[in-house]
Amino acid sequence: MEGFLIFAISILTLAFVYVILCLALNIECGVAGMWDLGIVSYFGVGAYSYAIIVAPEAASYQHYLFGLESNPIYGIVLAIILGGVSAYLIGLPSLRLRREYFLITTIAFSEVLRITFSNENWLTNGVAGIYNIEQPLKSYFSPDNYIVLLFVIFLCFSVIVYKMVNKLSFSTYGLSLKALRENEALAKTARIEPSKQYHSVYVFTGCLAGFSGALYVWLNTLIVPTQFTPNVTFFVWTALIIGGIGNNRGAFLGAIFFVILLETLSFLNLSAELALVVSSLRIALVGLALILILRYLPNGLLREKPTVL
Amino acid sequence: MDIFIYGLVTGSILLICALGFSMTLKTEGFINVAHGQMLMLGAYFTLGLTYIGLPFLIAAFLSVLLCGVTGLAFQRILFKPIKSNGILVQLFTSVGLAYLINGLVGAIAGKRMLSFDIPISRVVKVGDVYLVTPYEFMILGIVLATVIFLHIFLQYTIMGKHIRAVADNQDLAKIRGINPDRCSDLVWFIASSLAGLGGIFLGILGAVHLNMGWQQIVMILSVTVLGGLGSIYGVMLAGLLLGFAMEFGLLFVSSNYRTAIAFGVIILVLVIRPEGLQSLWQSKGRET
Amino acid sequence: MLTVTNVDKFYGGVKAVENVSLEVNKGKIIGLIGTNGAGKTTLFNVISGFDKLDRGSVNFDGQEISNLLPSKIANLGMIRTFQTATGFPRLTVLENLLVFSENNNFEFYKNFLNKNEQNKEQIEKAENLLKKFGLFEKKNQWVVDLSAPELKILEFARAIMGNPQIMLLDEPAAGVNPALLEQLMEIIQELNGEGITFLIVDHNLRFICDISDFIYVMNDGKLIAQGKPDEIVNNELVIETYIGK
Incomplete structure (x- = not known):
């Protein structure tokens, strides 16, 4: 296949991982109005859950738990479950807080988790990470075909998640979340119990983020703790803001737009030195795009619109 | 004893880094994520100026001013026009700015770890007690002087009083004939200068690298929230407290968990006292 | 149907509400007036579960509700409004x-x-x-x-x-022009005719007197008077502390 086409397809495949993360963030922060800067926590938990279940047994120079080399399906299921469980646990103390206080607690938790990932060698092989995690079904396809297959699978996943999140956003449950976002005190008088709604949407977000973490490892075949810095959180937020916070289509589009913006320059065939410069410049480009979009389209590419019933 | 001194040094630097951030939070009302990159900019400006041959101290001084002016420019060009669009737009504009600064500095200076070209200094020994290096001693002195200066400025000068008035209630300040734009300009200048100063301190004690802004901003956020969102004195206390907590914590866990200790403390404090440290000395006033 | 008994509420050391008791009977419109800072809204917050009381009890339809969450209280059929009507x-x-x-x-x-x-x-x-x-x-x-x-x-x-069985209105007349106030009063009376009970807080004495069956007067966190509208407007204590000067 043509180089460019393969490149385009693999970028979109990566974008679908971000789409899921972005949709998860949207229902939590766009629809329910929470100020979460810790979504990378559950992304990381999901990724590590998948990795230690699916990777082969640790070699003599490595340490990590399990290494069951089991069916990736179990890895994904575990990633979803543990993503949700960790969100449930972190939510217990932090959901009592609002706005800035919630924001700082979630980002603090995500840093504590990342530092734990890098230091608890017995669990995660520390900063060295885990490599060569085999991709499911890989042996049945030629490399080119496998890239297309991944694209199709990840596309399906992200569409399914989109449908799910969208259905939920426009359900009575979604209505209660929006009511809480708009006016928490008034929402209480409408028989809505904030802690219950917040906790459930937080766990749901955790499950989805965990799921996308598993897909991320599937795609990359490796996992290192530096993949889970607050940078991921800011990236996803940026994508959501670009796309249009509160709008699920916007979240979908924003994630794709963002990944294309970030990755396209890496297609250029450059000398190593120049490549370093370009890799910095694309960060600057993302920054510039974000500033300009907020200046001229403060509500993002697709803004949240009134729901017509 | 040395834990106490290390804690004091760590805490003082945190405090300087967080002070400016909490000033913009208080007067402008949003979380300025680019503040971390201003730290980095201060360190890189100094590097650049020494590179073209200026002595270190002069380079450092100019960098602080340069940071202030850069901050002022950002306020005028980027933040002032979008002020009416709400805090989320301002916050993410600052995220965009952070990326922009980070990317540009990375493209120009590269991704290597760098350090200032200053002689390595020995720890001063008094009797049997090892005290700090002259650098650390100097930093402590500058921090103290800065804090005192800022206190006098905010409490006793007209401009300082205006800034506090705007921070308390923008509309009321306007009615009293205070020009909020001028206050904003000044706050941005001071905040960005302080950031530059903090960045230079970090560079003196450690290394200068591209990620220092991102690493510090999380810490800065924590100090600010712990100090009670925009309360300058709360931030001072929180900075020192976290500095001590990190150094004391090292007695119990490995140094890899140094920042994790700080975050642990923050989580704990917020869960027990959701309003941050400020609530210790301010009883919650409520209208009836 | 709503009974408030000996309620105290402190903020810091300040008593916002002190030993307040009142009774709202089914189908009635009850008014509660007082100057700003008299503790009316605090009392509302306590009744509707937004604030915990420090002493006393709130009983709704034979059930103690002072320790229930606002959402639960709303679920029992008590709906309150807020001073600033922003909606969602x-x-x-x-x-x-x-x-x-x-x-x-x-x-x-x-x-x-x-x-x-x-x-x-x-x-x-x-x-x-x-x-x-x-x-x-x-x-x-x-x-x-x-x-x-x-x-x-x-x-x-x-x-x-x-x-709702009962509606708690927090300052419905604040910032409302006379024509709209007329309309609101009509709505309240019509709803009352359909069986909804009202407890209305306001500092507009005329409005409260026009609409209420029974009125409580608060000042400095305490009840200082209660009675029918015509009794209230002639009560000297009320005139002194409320209309005053």
Whole structure:
């Protein structure tokens, strides 16, 4: 296949991982109005859950738990479950807080988790990470075909998640979340119990983020703790803001737009030195795009619109 | 004893880094994520100026001013026009700015770890007690002087009083004939200068690298929230407290968990006292 | 149906509400007046569960409610309003009503598993209410785009949607022009005729006297007088502390 086409397809495949993360963030922060800067926590938990279940047994120079080399399906299921469980646990103390206080607690938790990932060698092989995690079904396809297959699978996943999140956003449950976002005190008088709604949407977000973490490892075949810095959180937020916070289509589009913006320059065939410069410049480009979009389209590419019933 | 001194040094630097951030939070009302990159900019400006041959101290001084002016420019060009669009737009504009600064500095200076070209200094020994290096001693002195200066400025000068008035209630300040734009300009200048100063301190004690802004901003956020969102004195206390907590914590866990200790403390404090440290000395006033 | 007995509420060391007892009988309109800072809103917060009381009890329909969550109290049929009527700004007018419909199920998994369409019946009810209050044309607009009078009216439509037994109105007359106030009074009286009980807090003495069956007067966190409207306007203590000067 043509180089460019393969490149385009693999970028979109990566974008679908971000789409899921972005949709998860949207229902939590766009629809329910929470100020979460810790979504990378559950992304990381999901990724590590998948990795230690699916990777082969640790070699003599490595340490990590399990290494069951089991069916990736179990890895994904575990990633979803543990993503949700960790969100449930972190939510217990932090959901009592609002706005800035919630924001700082979630980002603090995500840093504590990342530092734990890098230091608890017995669990995660520390900063060295885990490599060569085999991709499911890989042996049945030629490399080119496998890239297309991944694209199709990840596309399906992200569409399914989109449908799910969208259905939920426009359900009575979604209505209660929006009511809480708009006016928490008034929402209480409408028989809505904030802690219950917040906790459930937080766990749901955790499950989805965990799921996308598993897909991320599937795609990359490796996992290192530096993949889970607050940078991921800011990236996803940026994508959501670009796309249009509160709008699920916007979240979908924003994630794709963002990944294309970030990755396209890496297609250029450059000398190593120049490549370093370009890799910095694309960060600057993302920054510039974000500033300009907020200046001229403060509500993002697709803004949240009134729901017509 | 040395834990106490290390804690004091760590805490003082945190405090300087967080002070400016909490000033913009208080007067402008949003979380300025680019503040971390201003730290980095201060360190890189100094590097650049020494590179073209200026002595270190002069380079450092100019960098602080340069940071202030850069901050002022950002306020005028980027933040002032979008002020009416709400805090989320301002916050993410600052995220965009952070990326922009980070990317540009990375493209120009590269991704290597760098350090200032200053002689390595020995720890001063008094009797049997090892005290700090002259650098650390100097930093402590500058921090103290800065804090005192800022206190006098905010409490006793007209401009300082205006800034506090705007921070308390923008509309009321306007009615009293205070020009909020001028206050904003000044706050941005001071905040960005302080950031530059903090960045230079970090560079003196450690290394200068591209990620220092991102690493510090999380810490800065924590100090600010712990100090009670925009309360300058709360931030001072929180900075020192976290500095001590990190150094004391090292007695119990490995140094890899140094920042994790700080975050642990923050989580704990917020869960027990959701309003941050400020609530210790301010009883919650409520209208009836 | 609502009995407040010996309620105290402190903030820091300050007594916001001190030893207040009052009684709201079914089908009545009860007024509560007092100057700013008299503790009226605090009392409202305590009754509706937004604040915990420090002493005393609140009894609604034979049930102690002083330690229940606001959502639970709302579920018993008590709906309150707030001083600033903003509604849910970025929900449509129709959605603002539907949030309050009685048979809403907000459970996550119910909504996750079932095909959860908005109940036709409830939408129809909401639309009829909007027609009645003249807001039907705007049903699909965000509430943030409504005018202040429209927001006031919407507040009633929203409360009715929840089928309350009792409505607690917090300063309904504040910032309302005379024509609109007339309209609001008509609405309140009509709803009262349909069996809804009211407890109304305001500092507009004329409005409270015109509409209430019985009036309590608060000052500095304490009840200083109670009685029928004509008794209140002639009560010397009230005239002195309230109308005064």
